[in-house]
Amino acid sequence: MVATQQQWTGSVRFLSTDRTGTNGLPETTVEWTGTIGPAEPNPHGAHVGNGSYTYFNYDNYLCPTNLVSQTTTVAPVLYLGEEDERLLVYAGAGGDSAVTVSACGETRTWDIYAPLTTPASGLGCPLALGPITVDEDGNYRVDSVVTATCYDGEITETVEVHLVGGRAPCTGGLTLSDVVAGPGVSVPSYGPATLAGFRNDDTMCRALWLPDANFGFVPQGIALAGQRAYISGYRGSGKRERCSVYRIDLVTGAKLAFTKWGQSDEPVCKHGGGIALTRRGLWLADTKRLFLLDPRRIGGRPPIVRSWKLRGLKGSYVVDGVADQIGVGQYDNGRIHWYRYSSLLERPWKKTLVPQGADLSRGSDLRAVRTSPTPSKTQGAAYGPGGLSYASSTATCGRLFIGGDRLGFGAGIEEIAYAGTDYLWAVFESGAKRYQSRDEPAPFMPMLASFKVDRLRAGDTRACTP
Numbered sequence: 001m002v003a004t005q006q007q008w009t010g011s012v013r014f015l016s017t018d019r020t021g022t023n024g025l026p027e028t029t030v031e032w033t034g035t036i037g038p039a040e041p042n043p044h045g046a047h048v049g050n051g052s053y054t055y056f057n058y059d060n061y062l063c064p065t066n067l068v069s070q071t072t073t074v075a076p077v078l079y080l081g082e083e084d085e086r087l088l089v090y091a092g093a094g095g096d097s098a099v100t101v102s103a104c105g106e107t108r109t110w111d112i113y114a115p116l117t118t119p120a121s122g123l124g125c126p127l128a129l130g131p132i133t134v135d136e137d138g139n140y141r142v143d144s145v146v147t148a149t150c151y152d153g154e155i156t157e158t159v160e161v162h163l164v165g166g167r168a169p170c171t172g173g174l175t176l177s178d179v180v181a182g183p184g185v186s187v188p189s190y191g192p193a194t195l196a197g198f199r200n201d202d203t204m205c206r207a208l209w210l211p212d213a214n215f216g217f218v219p220q221g222i223a224l225a226g227q228r229a230y231i232s233g234y235r236g237s238g239k240r241e242r243c244s245v246y247r248i249d250l251v252t253g254a255k256l257a258f259t260k261w262g263q264s265d266e267p268v269c270k271h272g273g274g275i276a277l278t279r280r281g282l283w284l285a286d287t288k289r290l291f292l293l294d295p296r297r298i299g300g301r302p303p304i305v306r307s308w309k310l311r312g313l314k315g316s317y318v319v320d321g322v323a324d325q326i327g328v329g330q331y332d333n334g335r336i337h338w339y340r341y342s343s344l345l346e347r348p349w350k351k352t353l354v355p356q357g358a359d360l361s362r363g364s365d366l367r368a369v370r371t372s373p374t375p376s377k378t379q380g381a382a383y384g385p386g387g388l389s390y391a392s393s394t395a396t397c398g399r400l401f402i403g404g405d406r407l408g409f410g411a412g413i414e415e416i417a418y419a420g421t422d423y424l425w426a427v428f429e430s431g432a433k434r435y436q437s438r439d440e441p442a443p444f445m446p447m448l449a450s451f452k453v454d455r456l457r458a459g460d461t462r463a464c465t466p
Contacts, residue, residue: 010163170205182253196443199408207446221275243272274317285315380415
């Protein structure tokens with residue numbers, strides 16, 4: 001479960017009114033207010049915090065005229081689980097805890113078995129808080145107040161939580177052991193024992209392995225959708241090379257869905273390149289064709305909405321542009337060819353995309369409305385600080401161009417995507433098995449990583465030449 005894998009910090013107020021006497025007191029309200037963590041989870045996924053329980057006996061069980069309240073310091077425990085991206089909260093003090101109340105000349109001691117028992121016991125009613133949100137650092141957050149009635153109306157529970165759980169802030173200096181392989185993803189069985197160093201690697205915040213690395217998947221593109229991402233690429237070689245598209249969770253690294261082209265699927269998609277998510281759908285560049293996919297149907301056979309042949313250009317990546325335009329980037333000659341969405345999607349359908357200035361002797365051709373130059377060997381581009389940013393690379397050299405600045409970067413960088421203005425995500429083909437199986441392997445990179453933009457822009461401007 002995601003929640004129990006995190007280290008949580010924050011405040012919790014837990015209020016439980018018990019009308020059954022199961023706590024040893026009739027009509028008793030139990031309150032716990034305190035802080036949580038960070039602490040290691042126990043075998044049941046519990047986190048021990050610092051706090052106290054306060055008991056209020058509204059039946060005046062000890063004193064006919066006085067409200068009894070007594071605070072005792074115990075070891076409160078918050079049990080966390082996750083379901084449908086919402087946090088489940090249990091609370092309890094453990095069966096060995098007890099509280100002693102003195103009032104009106106009398107002293108009574110009660111065992112504490114509540115407000116709620118552990119999930120492992122099968123008792124208690126969990127409260128679903130949430131939703132769990134994820135900030136740009138990849139940290140979980142829950143800010144919520146919820147009330148529930150359990151045990152056929154006999155116990156009312158209210159929990160107010162303000163929790164943050166997740167990884168530490170971006171500090172850079174990631175090692176191979178820091179690269180996450182989430183659910184449904186395997187750590188590569190190939191490659192050296194350490195990641196390759198590169199200029200500005202101290203700005204890397206988080207790194208992930210991608211699905212099917214051991215089966216030859218080569219990542220080429222990334223499109224962000226909140227805490228999730230679509231990753232495009234290809235598997236196989238020669239005549240058997242085919243496109244693949246994955247949907248993954250950027251926080252857990254989990255593989256969520258997967259679509260691949262079979263050998264008989266038409267129209268064929270071989271060398272899946274860059275990918276872009278717009279309100280019109282998911283756009284995928286192949287060397288000889290541009291595809292529009294339905295992102296809701298990733299999984300199973302390719303969810304193709306439409307496709308266009310490319311003539312006079314080779315598709316490498318795509319860019320969601322401005323002024324109703326999408327760009328098809330070309331690696332070999334440093335150009336982005338821009339087409340209007342409205343022209344692509346109007347009837348009668350155009351079948352072939354051609355460069356600006358190309359002959360339109362065929363009525364089914366659509367010509368680019370403009371062309372813009374890019375740095376040499378550009379593999380991906382995205383709008384960010386200062387306009388278009390570019391990723392340029394070969395398997396042994398990498399560069400970034402942000403706001404007019406040229407920066408040294410990791411080898412084999414492919415497409416990039418901005419998460420707001422603070423973080424940049426990038427995919428690296430040099431971490432794929434194909435590039436690690438060469439006689440002279442490429443620098444060993446994580447397949448997907450995020451970087452802090454402000455630190456990048458103040459980084460090392462020395463760069464190789466692809």
